[in-house]
Amino acid sequence: MSTETSDNKPLRGRICLVAGATRGAGRAIAVQLGTAGATVYVTGRTTREKVSEVGRTTETIEETAELVTAAGGEGIAVPTDHLEPDQVAALVDRIDRERGRLDVLVNDIWGGEHLVVAGFDKKIWEVDLADGLRMLELGVKSHLITSAAATPLLVRNPGGLLVEVTDGTQEYNGTRYRENVYYDLAKNAPIRMAFGLARELEPAGCTAVALTPGWLRSEQMLDHFGVTEENWRDAAEKLPDFAVAESPVYVGRAVAALAADPDRARWNGRSLSSGQLAKEYGFTDADGSRPDAWGFIIAKETDENVSVDDYR
Template identity: 80%
Template sequence: MTTENTSLAGRVCLVAGATRGAGRAIAVQLGTAGATVYVTGRTTREKISEVGRATETIEETAELVTAAGGEGIAVPTDHLDPEQVRALVGRIDRERGRLDVLVNDVWGGEHLIGSAFGKKTWELDLAAGLRMLELGVRTHAVTSHTALPLLVRHPGGLVVEVTDGTAAYNATRFRENLFYDLAKNAPIRMAFGLGKELEEYGGTAVALTPGWLRSEQMLTTFGVTEETWRDAVEKIPDFAISESPVYVGRAVAALAADPDRHRWNGRSLSSAELAGEYGFTDADGSRPDAWGFIVAGETGQPDAADYR
């Protein structure tokens, strides 16, 4: 008897922004379930994006998807360029004739944050702030506008808007500065609006946030690896509640495989919430609830172990 996961065999997925972090993990977990996954980004083995990291490429992501059991296809794409996105969607249509899952994970704005958190709007670098909105909002709008006609061709499509923070958390808190706040709240509203538009096609749109994500970039910042990440907890105790990208990847794969996922339509979700619903764990077997821990920390001193 085989234990191979083929729950998404025959499904065609597009993960926009799959070079690293959550996007890469989502693509790999969809591949683990047997899906065909088109992965996009701006960093390739020949060219590095403005993020400035040559250590992760979309070609590598595609290879990881294939090694996991799916079929990974890397397509270099700048999602700010409608022509490039049209070419991408046209290729998917020609090669597969359908699109079942669209994951809007494009971001790449970490290098714009720097010391900008906590500053007033008029103290910020305007060009950097507007670039943040381009990367985190315009890219998602361009991609949805272009890809959704293919997705609605077959009923039951899924759109996942990846962001930072749940609707409940963000609604009563100002997220660091105006531009970041706008960039991370817009996908939540996009999921709500797209959910309304997709309803007549049997489609589902959700916003999804990881917790404190141990992305490749975050690990580099703290001078640790995925194997040694706990070494950073001594200096940054709250890092104990962090989660690997696998966690949010498994959340998307579980959503995509759920025939009753429409019950989530228009909702804002977290990786921890979906772990409780679907029963999956992070790579280490734990179920971290970063947002629960963060909220508890506003009025007390919670133990991270109680939220894993």
């Protein structure tokens, strides 16, 4: 992996915004950017005083900021509802006022898992309309509001990176139907957003990509299976395919590697996965493995006997 500085903090001096950093991929991305030395503004709706509609009290943006600082960066928590343009504008104004620049923008805003569960594998007329539209607000509208507000600061200096985090690659989502029509739209839209934003950012010397983790062992997923990060493999006894799952650290390292790559523009407009970038940059998951969940999922469609071990 090539980096722009020679020490072990290749992102020292970089200013990053991880929108949607309360838990899961967003939290891990923020922490890994901090590990590389960056200053990271972390946003979300769940704080130590207020809980979002997700309903989890165990993760907060303040805790994420503290983890960023403990990792070697500087974490700054800013409570923000990314569906409120005024709040997002105030966030960007604060970054500009305090730092005068923005080098990395990560759009990881979501928080709609409970809506997916309620509408899983249902026809459009079977899904509650309010739930479906809420998925689009959380997964699409919030990203557009944030990009519209933050890109003027991002393009002020060449070399900026915008990462649209989603679920699924262009290769996979482009030919397969995802859960229900609302979720399908919500997770395909960021891929297309990255494609379009790449064209708009390129003249300023900036890069936009879509990035997906594989089967993510988020806090919510671990709770769903009744396991922890320490004994997560126990869940694979009931669902063998879970053995290809990855920790959030993996996608966090993917973003940090992209941000530290002086030749990141070669990815402009592309749809990427954590497993794909691990092969390119040489990083591993927290346990030293290198899972390729999407490769496994696609391979299993034509070979039921494919081994997880070949994709880990």
